[in-house]
Amino acid sequence: MSSIGTETPAQPAATEISGAPGAAPGGSTGRRMLRLPQQTLARNLLLALAFGVILYLLSESLSSFNNLRLATIAYYFTALAGLTVLTGLNGQISLGHGALMAVGAYATAILVGRTGFPLGAALAAAAAITAVVGVVVGAAASRLRGPYLAGATLAFAIGLPGLADKYPSAFGGENGLTVAPPTPPSALGATFPLERWEAWIACLCALIVFVLLSNLLRSRVGRAFRAVRDDEVAAQLAGLNVARVQVLAFVVSAACAGLAGGALVVVTQLAAPGAFDLSLSLALLTGIVLGGLGSLAGAVWGALALVYLPQWSDDIAHSLSLSNNVQSNLPLALYGIVLMVVIVAAPRGIQGALHGLFGVARTRLRKNPSTPTEEGA
Amino acid sequence: MKKRSRAAAGVAGCLVAAALVASGCGSSGSSSSAPGVTKTTVLVGSHQPLTGPAAPGYSEIAPAAKAFFQYLNAQGGVNGRKINLIYKDDAYNPTKTVTVVKQLVLQNKVFAIWGGLGTPTHTKVVDYLNSSKVPDLFVSSGCPCWDDGTKHPYTFGWQPNYTIEGKILGQYIKQKFPGKKVGVFYQDDDFGQGGLAGLKQQLGPQIVSAQPYQPTVTNVAPQITAIQKSGAQVLVDFSIPAFTALERLTSFKLGYKPQLVVSNVGIDPTTVGGLLKAFSKGKANTALIEGAITDAYLPSPTDSSNGWIQLFKKIHDQYDAKAPFDGNVEYGMASAYTFAQALKNAGKNLTRQDLVDAVNKGGFTGPGLVPFRYSKTVHGGYGGGAIAVIKNGQIVVTGKPMVTDPSTGPITASTMKPAQPGDNGIVKP
Numbered sequence: 001m002s003s004i005g006t007e008t009p010a011q012p013a014a015t016e017i018s019g020a021p022g023a024a025p026g027g028s029t030g031r032r033m034l035r036l037p038q039q040t041l042a043r044n045l046l047l048a049l050a051f052g053v054i055l056y057l058l059s060e061s062l063s064s065f066n067n068l069r070l071a072t073i074a075y076y077f078t079a080l081a082g083l084t085v086l087t088g089l090n091g092q093i094s095l096g097h098g099a100l101m102a103v104g105a106y107a108t109a110i111l112v113g114r115t116g117f118p119l120g121a122a123l124a125a126a127a128a129i130t131a132v133v134g135v136v137v138g139a140a141a142s143r144l145r146g147p148y149l150a151g152a153t154l155a156f157a158i159g160l161p162g163l164a165d166k167y168p169s170a171f172g173g174e175n176g177l178t179v180a181p182p183t184p185p186s187a188l189g190a191t192f193p194l195e196r197w198e199a200w201i202a203c204l205c206a207l208i209v210f211v212l213l214s215n216l217l218r219s220r221v222g223r224a225f226r227a228v229r230d231d232e233v234a235a236q237l238a239g240l241n242v243a244r245v246q247v248l249a250f251v252v253s254a255a256c257a258g259l260a261g262g263a264l265v266v267v268t269q270l271a272a273p274g275a276f277d278l279s280l281s282l283a284l285l286t287g288i289v290l291g292g293l294g295s296l297a298g299a300v301w302g303a304l305a306l307v308y309l310p311q312w313s314d315d316i317a318h319s320l321s322l323s324n325n326v327q328s329n330l331p332l333a334l335y336g337i338v339l340m341v342v343i344v345a346a347p348r349g350i351q352g353a354l355h356g357l358f359g360v361a362r363t364r365l366r367k368n369p370s371t372p373t374e375e376g377a
Numbered sequence: 378m379k380k381r382s383r384a385a386a387g388v389a390g391c392l393v394a395a396a397l398v399a400s401g402c403g404s405s406g407s408s409s410s411a412p413g414v415t416k417t418t419v420l421v422g423s424h425q426p427l428t429g430p431a432a433p434g435y436s437e438i439a440p441a442a443k444a445f446f447q448y449l450n451a452q453g454g455v456n457g458r459k460i461n462l463i464y465k466d467d468a469y470n471p472t473k474t475v476t477v478v479k480q481l482v483l484q485n486k487v488f489a490i491w492g493g494l495g496t497p498t499h500t501k502v503v504d505y506l507n508s509s510k511v512p513d514l515f516v517s518s519g520c521p522c523w524d525d526g527t528k529h530p531y532t533f534g535w536q537p538n539y540t541i542e543g544k545i546l547g548q549y550i551k552q553k554f555p556g557k558k559v560g561v562f563y564q565d566d567d568f569g570q571g572g573l574a575g576l577k578q579q580l581g582p583q584i585v586s587a588q589p590y591q592p593t594v595t596n597v598a599p600q601i602t603a604i605q606k607s608g609a610q611v612l613v614d615f616s617i618p619a620f621t622a623l624e625r626l627t628s629f630k631l632g633y634k635p636q637l638v639v640s641n642v643g644i645d646p647t648t649v650g651g652l653l654k655a656f657s658k659g660k661a662n663t664a665l666i667e668g669a670i671t672d673a674y675l676p677s678p679t680d681s682s683n684g685w686i687q688l689f690k691k692i693h694d695q696y697d698a699k700a701p702f703d704g705n706v707e708y709g710m711a712s713a714y715t716f717a718q719a720l721k722n723a724g725k726n727l728t729r730q731d732l733v734d735a736v737n738k739g740g741f742t743g744p745g746l747v748p749f750r751y752s753k754t755v756h757g758g759y760g761g762g763a764i765a766v767i768k769n770g771q772i773v774v775t776g777k778p779m780v781t782d783p784s785t786g787p788i789t790a791s792t793m794k795p796a797q798p799g800d801n802g803i804v805k806p
Contacts, residue, residue, distance in 0.1 A: 065483030165591045168565060174591050175497050175566050176471055178504075195483070268475045270501050273593070275472035329428065 040218045048211045055203045064195040068267065069307055071195070074202035075263035076303035078209050080287045081296055082256025085213060087285070088294025089222065090249035091229030092141060096153035098280035099160035100137075100254045102273070104130045104261025106164075109177040109271035119182055123205065123262040130258020131251050138250025142243040157281040161273035176272025179265055202263040209256050214296055216252065225249050286335075290342050292349025301350040309335055411728045413488030419458045419720065419727065421491045422465070422481030424498065429468035430592050434618045434648030435494055437700045438517060439464040441709030442492060444696035445689075446717070455720045456727070462491065462713075467498055469592065474498040475505070482511055489514055489732060491716050492535070492709070496520040496568040497592070507531045512732045514719060515712050515758065519642070520567040521574075521783050524757040526737070531729075533736050533751065535712050535758035537674055539568055539615065540783040542640055542762065543575020545672055548788050549764050549776070550611055550638060551579055558585045560609030560635065562600055562624055564616055565589035572615035572640055578785065585609055590620060597623050598631075605633040614639040622652035625665040637669040641762065644671045646770050647703035663770035672762035675744055677772045678707045685711070685744035688798045704772065711744050718743070742796035746778040757783065761791060 059067055083097050104126040111122035137156060141149055164171035171177065184197035216222050227235040228245045236242050265271050283306055291302030313334035317327045346353035413420035425439045426432045443462045450459040463485060465477040474495070481487045482505075489512035493499045496518045503522070506513040507529050515535035516523050519542060523534035550559060559580055563569030573587055586607035588600035601624060604612060612628070612635040614621050621643040628634070643649070650663035676683040681690070689710045693702050700706055720727070722735035739751040750760040764776030778791035 063483065065480060068479055068483065165594060173565055174471075174593060175500070178501065268472055269505075270472055270475055272471045272501075274468075274470035327427075 041215055044211050044214045047214075048207045051210070052203075052207055055207075056200075059196050059199045059203070062196075062199075064193050067193065067195040067199040071199040071202035071263070071267045073303045073307050074199070074206040075260045075267065076284075076287065076306045077206045077299050078202075078263060079257050079260035079284055080291065080299035080302045080306075081206075081209050081213050082253040082260070083284055084288045084291075084294055084296070084299050084302075085217070085225065085256075086249050086253035087288060088298075089217065089229060090225040090246060092246060092249060093146075093150050093285075094141075094153045094250075094253070095150050095278075095281050095285065096137070096156035096160075097253075097257050097284045098276045098278065098282075099157045100130055100133065100257035101261035101264065101280065102161055102271070102276035103133050103254075104258030105265045105271040105276070106171060106177065106261075107258065108262035108265045109179050112265075113177055113179045119201070119266070123259060123266075126262035127255045127259040130261070131255040133258075134251040134254025135247060137254065138247040141250055142246040154278075154281075157278050161276050164273040172272070174273060176270050176274070179269050179271070181269050182266055198267050201266050205259050205263045209259065210296060213252075213256070217296075221248070286339055288349075290339065290349055292351030292353075292355075295351050298349050298351035305338075305350070309338060313338075411488055412486045414458070414727050417454075417458055419455075419460055420485065420487045421460060421462045421489055421716070422478075422485060422487035423462065423491050424467045424474050424477050424481070424493045424495075424502075425464045426469035426494060426498075427464075427466035429470060430619050431469035431495060431617050433652050434645055434703070434705045435517075437703070437705040438492065438494065438709035438712075440697055440700060441693065441706040442713035442716075444692055445710040445713040447696050448692045449717055455717050456725045458720075458727070460717065460720070463487070467495075469495055469498060471498050471501045475501050478502040478505065482506070482509055487511070488727075488729065491515060492517045492712050494518065496522075496564075497566045500567065503529055503532050510729060512729050512736075514716055514732070514736065517708075517712065518568065519571070519758070521571045521757075522567055524755060524783060526752070526754040526756040529756070531733055533756045533758070535715060536641070536708075537672075537747075537759045537762055538757045538783045539571035539640070540575040540578075541757075541760065541781055542672055543572040543577075543615070544579055544781055544783075544788060545575075545762055545764070545779050546613065546638055546640070546670070547576040547579025549670070550576075550613070551583070554611050554636065557583070557610040557636075558608050559583045559611045559613060560585060560604035560607055561587040561613045562597070562604060562616060562620075563587065563589055563614075564620065565591055568642075569615040572613075575783070576613060590616070592617065592620065595623060598627050601627045601631060601633065605631055609635055611636045611638060614643055616640070616643040618643055618645060618648045619652055621649050621666070622656055625649075625653060626656055626661060629661070629665060637666065639666070639669050639671050641672050641674070644669060644767065644772070645704035646767055646772060647701050648705060650770060663767070666767050667770070669767045671765050671767070671772065673765040673772060673774050674746055674759040674762040674778075675704075675707055675711055676746065677765070677774055678702060678704050679771045680774075683744070684798050689744075707744075714743050715741055715749075744796075744798075746774070746793075746795065747780050747791045748793045750782075761788075 059070060062070060079097060079101055083094065086092050086094055107126040107129045108122050111117040111125055112119060117125065140152060144152055165173055181194055182197060182201060184192045184194065224240055224245045227238065227240060228242050232242050264275065287302030287306045288298065290305045292298030313330065316334065317330035342349065423439055425436065427436045446460040446462050449455065454460060465481065467474040467477050481490065490506060492515050494517035499516050499518055500522060503513065510531060513532040515533055519534060519536045519539040521538050521540050523532050524538055561573055561576060561584060563573050569589060577584060586604045586609055588603050590597050590600055597620065614624055616624060621639055644666065646663050646666065649666055653661040653665055676686055678686060680686050689707055690702055692710065693706055697706065718741050719732060719735050723731040736751055737753045739749060741749050745759055746763055747759050747761045750757050761778060761780035763774050763778045765772050765774045779788050780791045781788040
């Protein structure tokens with residue numbers, strides 16, 4: 001994170017930035033440019049493969065309920081990774097990401113439930129549809145700064161779920177739309193647990209987002225995001241179309257949120273407004289702050305926190321045998337306290353704190369000549 | 378390069394940590410024939426609105442049921458097994474219901490679900506519970522959707538089907554207020570729509586306006602204004618307590634004073650009175666629901682001459698004294714009693730199928746004013762109710778118990794003789 005600011009602002013002209021997000025930008029100018037993206041892609045694919053194997057082994061060993069948890073962590077990661085690109089790397093705040101997840105969720109529910117799309121196609125379409133919504137929101141957002149942007153996205157988060165109530169015949173009102181659970185392919189055997197299959201789908205979404213985003217972040221587009229965040233005037237002087245870069249960041253981030261919403265529907269079999277209230281949008285923002293802004297590893301920590309914190313606080317509340325009212329509301333309070341503690345004690349989030357710890361450990365190892373000074377913790 | 382592999386190591390570290398955390402929270406196994414059952418215990422789960430729009434009043438139901446089970450356990454339990462009830466908050470939010478019910482079934486490994494509360498919430502887990510073959514007993518909702526034993530063999534309702542309630546209330550309105558215009562204010566889901574269907578069947582064109590509300594939108598002025606404009610002289614609420622209170626305050630502000638009729642679930646005087654006080658900052662109270670007509674299938678909680686009320690009050694004072702003794706507490710205990718009876722009838726060698734078979738066989742007793750309708754195909758609960766009114770802030774049963782079915786069947790007087798509780802409340806077969 002700290003080194004990002006010292007990188008030179010991206011050089012390519014704005015027209016090149018608007019290339020397809022996710023893919024390694026082809027047709028670059030220098031030789032260096034040609035070589036690096038390919039290496040990045042190969043490395044990220046290898047990494048994703050390794051994670052895929054770990055996740056596969058994990059899902060095989062987990063109970064059904066923990067597979068469901070794994071799936072939840074995976075779809076939270078998908079959304080948080082997108083949000084951390086927007087907020088951490090591009091400097092735009094969004095309090096409306098829960099609403100973007102709702103767009104993806106309803107798109108998936110309608111495509112699978114009503115028109116009989118195959119699930120994979122529906123999830124891809126959900127990401128695409130949400131990306132289109134992201135263009136609209138992003139275009140508005142690129143004209144707003146700071147608290148005004150927060151306010152506008154906040155309004156989006158509050159207003160959009162209301163559409164479900166406004167058009168109950170299309171969106172099922174407060175009751176929402178129910179979708180049949182995904183059927184595991186028969187090749188996996190008749191007793192293959194449904195929860196494991198759901199975890200696989202959600203983890204696959206997370207891995208795809210991981211590969212695409214980690215590529216994007218190393219590319220000139222990623223550098224453009226950071227340049228705009230660090231100094232809009234400098235970025236403009238360097239030839240960047242600031243508004244366009246900001247819209248692009250919003251679109252990338254929205255597509256991730258849409259895919260996450262679709263994965264949520266796979267896990268819960270339900271798209272209902274209650275899932276996408278303001279507290280979800282705030283929880284997502286909390287997640288990236290807790291995890292560490294601007295890094296994909298931080299998004300993993302954030303996803304873990306969003307799944308485990310409410311549960312642990314719930315357990316604590318129950319073990320204290322308090323009165324019903326306090327017991328039901330304590331989890332929220334504890335959630336807030338943890339957030340405050342992390343912000344005070346580790347302003348760069350869990351990932352930043354770990355980074356710091358490992359950094360100290362590494363310096364100590366280097367000072368001791370008898371220990372191999374190989375990198376990595 | 379260094380930076381990248383460091384980040385990668387960070388991500389990998391996260392995932393390993395995730396694996397450790399996830400696998401560390403394993404679940405305890407059970408050694409018996411069915412999940413959640415041992416020789417001495419049976420584990421039961423439930424989802425309840427402990428927070429959120431439906432929490433006022435309804436959040437007392439599960440603690441009351443737990444108190445009843447504690448009392449029963451102190452007497453030796455059912456068939457030698459103590460009943461352990463765990464209930465989780467879903468905030469009346471269907472998405473949370475899905476999560477907590479899956480947690481109860483997969484992680485806590487409950488034997489059965491008791492009294493899952495709410496129509497919009499419970500409808501989202503019925504398919505899951507039935508495909509997992511988890512007995513889903515006595516849903517705390519009168520949605521007509523629990524009534525189909527062929528489609529959902531593991532799910533059973535408990536309170537009267539809302540269409541039955543609508544029919545009984547509708548018939549009474551037709552007889553008592555012939556030719557008067559009727560307005561309906563209802564929750565826009567299977568709860569309100571089920572009630573409206575029963576009312577329409579009886580009242581037909583007498584209904585001049587039917588206005589739905591969403592349980593998350595607290596401004597109900599548009600609906601009440603529309604009903605007032607339609608000239609309705611009788612107003613029927615198929616609403617949860619919070620929305621009965623909102624309707625009352627809105628009507629009061631608009632100067633609209635129709636004869637009020639409220640479905641059973643929306644009128645508990647303690648709950649609605651408390652909400653009226655809270656919403657109006659102490660200015661309103663049960664005076665706003667005085668004279669309201671409703672229906673009852675259980676004795677009034679203030680009827681201290683009733684043996685069941687005496688028993689429930691005793692248990693309440695011993696195990697649940699923090700909550701006010703009202704219709705919600707009575708509801709929780711009465712439903713828990715039926716559950717215990719079903720467990721008893723299922724026999725000593727308990728399996729999930731045994732429990733379902735026991736309910737299908739029926740033959741339950743209890744505090745109810747009317748009989749249950751259980752059979753292999755009919756899974757609805759109580760078959761009717763008696764007309765009651767709110768007098769001095771209390772429910773007073775005034776009519777004779779009536780029974781009917783949720784389709785076009787006639788409404789007839791119930792011939793059931795009220796049951797008495799066994800000695801010390803021990804569950805009778």
